[in-house]
Amino acid sequence: MIRSTFHAALVLAGSLVASTACSARSAATPLPAPAVDSKLGSTSGPQTAVFAGGCFWGVQAVFQHLKGVVSATSGYSGGAAKTAEYETVSGGETGHAESVQVVYDPAQITYGELLRVFFSVAHNPTELNRQGPDEGTQYRSAIFFGNEEQKRIADAYIAQLNAAKVFSRAIVTQVVPLQAFYPAEAYHQNYATLHPNQPYILYNDAPKVEQLRREFPSLYQDKPVLVSRQSSH
Secondary structure, eight states: OOOOHHHHHHHHHTHHHHTSTTTTBSSSSOOOOOSSOOOTTSSOSOEEEEEEESSHHHHHHHHHTBTTEEEEEEEEESSOGGGOSHHHHTTTOSSOEEEEEEEEOTTTOOHHHHHHHIIIIIOOTTOTTEETTEESGGGOEEEEESSHHHHHHHHHHHHHHHHHTOBSSOOOOEEEEOOOEEEOOGGGTTHHHHOTTSHHIIIIIHHHHHHHHHHOTTTBOSSOOOOOOOOOO
8 A cells, every 4th residue: 555654664574474474374385176167168258256364555566467467457445436446445444455456367267266375375365354464344255256156165165274273263254245336546566566576566565576486387377467547536
């Protein structure tokens, strides 16, 4: 986010802790593939998924590097249209979570594979109402499902991961229906790609992209899919 000098100092001081997306993982191996998933090509045309996992800069950056992803847009979900703007959401009282809308080709990547990346590298699903140095309900872990199929796959995968105890703490990710997604202001789009040397990006988000490249080489694409920075905000 557009961080204060004080917050940037905290980020730098806590860089060692924040450098790994899923520090609560009990093993250093990739998460298991979802036992319940859709099949490649089972649905025609682009599909949409919405995830929240802390600051949307890093979540967007991860999904932008996934093969099969058409676009990944930072924005807000969970609250009303009139409060879907950064300064208001940052107060933590709007019901919104900083979210990322992922448009993907189901012939190249499944919804379950998106979930696997979301839980593996995009964020730490065991942190309640926070991610790394960021605190508040706007940084909560959430899956905003667009249909019953997405809900079924998400619920089953969370149950699978909890049963396998792949994290040292329980997953706190909410699985809730998507009411609406509101794109964030233009200056938030593609932020990690456009500002690779910003301290927050270096210590919190660049390691996620590197972890994606290392753990999921078959899904990783070196050149990120960027979205237009135009916005009504």
